[in-house]
Amino acid sequence: MKKRMDKPAKDPFWFRECFLMPMPIGTKVVNLRELLHALREVSDSVLYYHLVQSRLAVSPPTVEFPNDFALWAAVALQDSALAEKLSSFDPLDYENLSQVRQAMVDILEEYLWDLPFVPWARSGFEFHFCEASTVVIRSVISAHNLQEFCQALNKVGLDSMYYHFFEARWRLEKPIDDFSYWIETNFGLPELVAAIRDIDIYFYNLREIRNTLLGLIHQYLGDICGQPE
Amino acid sequence: MVSLNDYEPIVGPEVIGQLQRLAEVVARRRFVHINSTRTGGGVAEILNRAVPLLNQLDIKTQWEVIQGDPFFFEITKAMHNALQGHKVHFTEAMFNHYREVNLENARLATWEADFVLLHDPQPAYMIEELRPRAKHWVWRCHIDVSRPNLQVWRFLREAVSQFDASVFSMSQFAQNLPHPQYLIRPSIDPLSEKNRELTPQEIKAVLNRLGIERDKPIVLQVSRFDSFKDPVGVIQAFRMVRRHAPCKLILAGGEATDDPEGPRIFAEVQEAARGEPDIQILLLPADAHHEVNALQRAADVIVQKSTREGFGLTVTEAMWKGKPVIGGAVGGIVLQLQDYNTGFRVYSPEGCAFRIRYLLHRPGLAKRMGQLARESVRNHFLITRNIRDYLTLMILLDKQGSRLIEL
Numbered sequence: 109m110k111k112r113m114d115k116p117a118k119d120p121f122w123f124r125e126c127f128l129m130p131m132p133i134g135t136k137v138v139n140l141r142e143l144l145h146a147l148r149e150v151s152d153s154v155l156y157y158h159l160v161q162s163r164l165a166v167s168p169p170t171v172e173f174p175n176d177f178a179l180w181a182a183v184a185l186q187d188s189a190l191a192e193k194l195s196s197f198d199p200l201d202y203e204n205l206s207q208v209r210q211a212m213v214d215i216l217e218e219y220l221w222d223l224p225f226v227p228w229a230r231s232g233f234e235f236h237f238c239e240a241s242t243v244v245i246r247s248v249i250s251a252h253n254l255q256e257f258c259q260a261l262n263k264v265g266l267d268s269m270y271y272h273f274f275e276a277r278w279r280l281e282k283p284i285d286d287f288s289y290w291i292e293t294n295f296g297l298p299e300l301v302a303a304i305r306d307i308d309i310y311f312y313n314l315r316e317i318r319n320t321l322l323g324l325i326h327q328y329l330g331d332i333c334g335q336p337e
Numbered sequence: 338m339v340s341l342n343d344y345e346p347i348v349g350p351e352v353i354g355q356l357q358r359l360a361e362v363v364a365r366r367r368f369v370h371i372n373s374t375r376t377g378g379g380v381a382e383i384l385n386r387a388v389p390l391l392n393q394l395d396i397k398t399q400w401e402v403i404q405g406d407p408f409f410f411e412i413t414k415a416m417h418n419a420l421q422g423h424k425v426h427f428t429e430a431m432f433n434h435y436r437e438v439n440l441e442n443a444r445l446a447t448w449e450a451d452f453v454l455l456h457d458p459q460p461a462y463m464i465e466e467l468r469p470r471a472k473h474w475v476w477r478c479h480i481d482v483s484r485p486n487l488q489v490w491r492f493l494r495e496a497v498s499q500f501d502a503s504v505f506s507m508s509q510f511a512q513n514l515p516h517p518q519y520l521i522r523p524s525i526d527p528l529s530e531k532n533r534e535l536t537p538q539e540i541k542a543v544l545n546r547l548g549i550e551r552d553k554p555i556v557l558q559v560s561r562f563d564s565f566k567d568p569v570g571v572i573q574a575f576r577m578v579r580r581h582a583p584c585k586l587i588l589a590g591g592e593a594t595d596d597p598e599g600p601r602i603f604a605e606v607q608e609a610a611r612g613e614p615d616i617q618i619l620l621l622p623a624d625a626h627h628e629v630n631a632l633q634r635a636a637d638v639i640v641q642k643s644t645r646e647g648f649g650l651t652v653t654e655a656m657w658k659g660k661p662v663i664g665g666a667v668g669g670i671v672l673q674l675q676d677y678n679t680g681f682r683v684y685s686p687e688g689c690a691f692r693i694r695y696l697l698h699r700p701g702l703a704k705r706m707g708q709l710a711r712e713s714v715r716n717h718f719l720i721t722r723n724i725r726d727y728l729t730l731m732i733l734l735d736k737q738g739s740r741l742i743e744l
Contacts (some may be wrong), residue, residue, distance in 0.1 A: 125355065130520040130730050132511030153740065166522065166717045167675055232667075236508040238520070241733055242743045245358055247351075265351070 113255040113332050117294040121257055121287075122265045123247040126271035128164050130157070136234040140185060140227045143177070143235060144216040153239040156278075159208065160242050161201045163314060173228040174310055175199075176235075177212070189218055198310045200277065231325050244271065254295065257287075258325050258333030259327035266314040273309050273317060278284040285309075288319065299330040339528050341393050343546035345357065347527050348721050350685075356721065358744050359501060359728040360394035362547050363633065366731065368398045369450040369471065371648040373413065373459035375402050378477055379523060380456050383723065386526045390724055396731075398673055403442040405461045408434055413459045419486035420458065420493070434654055443467050451627075461496040463551050473734040476500045479523070481647040481668060501734060505646050506670055519730060523648045523669075524723040525714070527655060531626035532657055535634055543631035547619060554697055556582040557630055559655075561590050562603045567665065568603075570686045571607040572616065574642070577690035582697045585615040589632055591623050633658045637673045638696050638703065642689050646670050653718045656680065656710035661703040663692045673718075679710040 133154060137143045147155070158176040162169055173179035173195055182191035193215055199208045211214055220226070229235070249264055251257035272286040280289070288304040291297055303324045325332065345353050368391060372380050384400055391398040405413075419425040421710045443466035449473040455461060457479055464474055476497050481504070482490070490512075497503060497514060504519045505511050511518045525532055544551065556575060560566040568588050575586040588606065610616040621628055633639060639655040641664040648669030655662045656679065664670035666682035674680030681692040696703040716722075732742055 125351065127725070127729075129726065129733065130508065132505065132508035132520055134511040134513045136520060138510070166672055166713075220418050234509070236511065238508050239740075241361075241729075241740045241742070243729055245355055245742070246744045248354065 114253055115295065115311065116198070116252050119290075119294065121251040121260075121290045123249045123251075123268050123310070124271045125245045125247050125265060126164070126267045126275065127243050128161055129243065130165075130238050130240045132238045135237045137237075138229050138234045140181075140187075140190070140216065140220055140223075143180075144213065144220060147209065147236065149218065150237055151278060152209070154237050155205055155212070156210055157239045158237070160274055161242075163274060164267060165324070168313060171311070171313070180229070180233075180235045181227075181231055184229035184235065188229045190227070193219065200283065200310050242275070244275075253294040254291075254325075254329065255332050257290075258322070258329075261318060261322055261325075262333065266318065269314045269318050269321075273307075300324060303328065322326060338389060340599060341390055343528060344719075344721050347359050348715065352721050352725075355718070356394060356725055356728065358426055358734065359725060360396060362742075363728060363735065364395045364730045366396060366451040368452045369401060369448050370398070370454050370456065371401045371403065371460045371463065372736065373403050373405070373410075375400075379585035382526070383524065383720065384456075386529065386723060387727070391727065394724070394728070396728070399448060401446065401448060403439070403463070404445075405438045405442075405459075405681075409438040416458050416489055416493070417480060417490040420480055420482045422481075422484040422486065425486060425489070427488055427492070429636065435556040435658065439463050440466055440730055446470070450478065454727070455500075458493055461493060464499050473502075473731075474500045475502045475504060475730065475734070477504045477511065477521075479506060479647070480523075481507075481510060481645075482512065483507075496620050502730070505587075507672070509570045513539065516533050516734075519726075519733075521723065521726045521730070522672075522718060523650055523653070524718050524720045525650060525653050526720045527657065529626065531630050532654060533629055533630070539627075540631045544635055545630075547617075547628065549587065549617060549635070551635065552585075554582075554616065554637040555587060555635055556584050556638045556693055557587045557589065557632055558638060558640045558642065559589050559632065559651050560641065560643070561599075562588075562598060562606055564602050565643055566590075567642045567643070567644050568606045569609045570644075571640055571642050571689065572606065573686040574640075574689035574693060575616065575665060576613070577687065578697070579615070581694055584637070584693070585617070587617045587619065587632065587636070589621055589629065591621060593738070600628070629654075630658075633660065636660055638693055640689060640693070641665065641670060641688075642683065643667055643670065651672065652680075653714055654734060656707075657714045657718075659704075659707040659711045661696050662710060663689055663696070673713070674710075678706070679713045699702040 137146050162176050169175055173182055178191050178194035181187050181194050204210045249260050251260045276286045277283060284305055288301045292301045306321050340613045353720045374381050388398050412435050415425045439462035443463045446467060452473050453471040454476045454477050454712055474618055502517045503514055504521050506523055508520060557572050610618060633655050639660045639662045640651060641652045643665040646668035650668055652662055652664050652673050662680040663683055664674050666684055674682050676682060683689045683692055
């Protein structure tokens with residue numbers, strides 16, 4: 109085991125730091141019909157911000173409401189049934205943002221179809237659309253073998269977890285993450301790779317994702333970097 | 338002079354490293370800030386520290402302050418209120434005078450720049466005269482313009498539309514404008530007199546000077562005595578708490594001298610507190626930063642029961658001191674306080690009273706909440722993050738149309 113931990117990687121893993129510069133687009137909606145209409149019109153980057161990039165926001169989504177639309181349905185529209193539908197919606201089930209948009213539109217359209225009224229938000233609780241510019245900076249932290257990799261996971265910020273798990277899926281255009289890709293191409297380890305790709309990342313917050321990843325490494329490779337937090 | 342390295346023990350070397358990496362991209366560019374005052378108010382507080390720090394990062398930064406007569410500042414005060422939704426009627430003479438003062442200031446300007454960040458509405462029309470003087474013009478709006486008075490906004494929009502970008506503090510303040518809009522949250526300086534660490538002796542000395550005994554838990558609200566800060570609601574909440582838990586209330590702040598309702602509100606506060614020895618009302622001068630710092634550090638629970646708020650930097654300051662904060666669920670307070678996590682949001686004096694009791698009865702939870710609040714400020718609301726956003730903004734403007742910066 110020890111030998112495998114020290115085996116140098118062909119390519120070291122360079123961690124990336126990542127932050128957003130949010131860009132409000134100056135558009136807001138006050139009821140569910142307006143939201144449906146806007147979802148058909150807004151750019152992909154707006155959809156991406158509210159469904160995925162909000163993980164890096166000042167107040168990231170909670171377990172109950174993993175995206176901004178679900179939270180708005182619960183808090184502003186006070187419609188628990190709709191909030192449940194939007195919470196269990198997972199954009200990572202789709203291949204691209206066009207499919208994600210269509211799925212969201214379908215949910216809202218079907219929901220509105222059966223309602224005798226249009227749910228409205230109170231004044232001050234409108235939904236304000238945003239998109240974002242992304243800044244990615246190569247960290248000074250890198251890993252040349254599995255042991256260094258595991259130790260580094262405890263040092264890098266949660267923004268790195270976001271970048272290597274979430275941004276990776278759209279960048280690599282495959283439902284995989286940078287970490288499992290690096291392990292697979294440098295060390296094989298198919299069971300660990302499969303387990304990492306099975307992490308329910310849309311459900312967990314970034315801290316939980318990190319702890320789950322550390323837990324899997326511990327499970328498959330033993331105690332090479334100490335217990336997870 | 339405070340140096341960038343002084344922030345490293347507070348924010349960590351990674352953050353300082355990020356600033357240096359970003360600054361390398363726009364090194365030696367000329368960056369001009371323009372506002373209307375060098376002292377007083379949150380903008381001046383931040384610029385006082387941000388300008389030297391940007392220069393340390395090799396960004397050639399200068400800070401220009403526009404001059405005006407008393408009538409000009411009356412107009413801009415009215416403009417400020419109108420943009421925050423007050424009913425104010427503007428005459429053509431007021432608009433004309435505002436424009437003239439802007440043009441006079443523009444004619445006196447000698448700077449040249451790559452980037453100009455113009456703060457708030459006061460100097461906005463300078464762009465009409467000075468557009469060729471800088472490559473990129475950005476309007477930085479620090480105030481709540483979520484429901485602006487239409488007459489004033491129409492007038493201002495004519496100038497704002499000529500800028501290359503606008504920056505707001507909250508997404509709900511963004512407007513329909515023909516250029517990119519960015520979000521930059523306000524920030525506090527952890528090394529300023531209002532926020533630096535104090536020794537127990539320093540805190541004690543301030544309490545002695547102000548005649549405050551620490552014989553009971555202290556509930557504190559620091560804010561101007563104006564109706565939007567709801568000091569009377571805080572007293573109502575305190576009276577409800579007192580039936581269940583011993584504590585004292587301190588209301589500290591300045592009188593709202595520019596608010597015609599100020600004296601009336603202050604009289605109402607005194608009336609509401611009459612006959613209650615455990616309520617202390619402190620009228621502090623605007624520069625009592627050291628005293629405010631000590632009061633916040635001495636408090637057990639800090640309240641900011643606003644009914645209307647732009648961002649609420651007093652909440653940020655209290656959170657930075659590791660205190661549990663209860664805030665009115667308005668404006669930027671909603672962003673800062675997450676229930677059961679970094680604080681409590683409330684909607685009524687009853688809600689405020691309930692949360693004060695909750696925290697006084699659970700000191701362990703209150704302490705944990707304060708720790709989470711401090712970490713939230715460390716991650717999101719310190720001046721280093723503000724500098725990072727300024728640098729990012731410059732890079733994005735330079736790479737027009739780009740949404741991704743990779744360094």
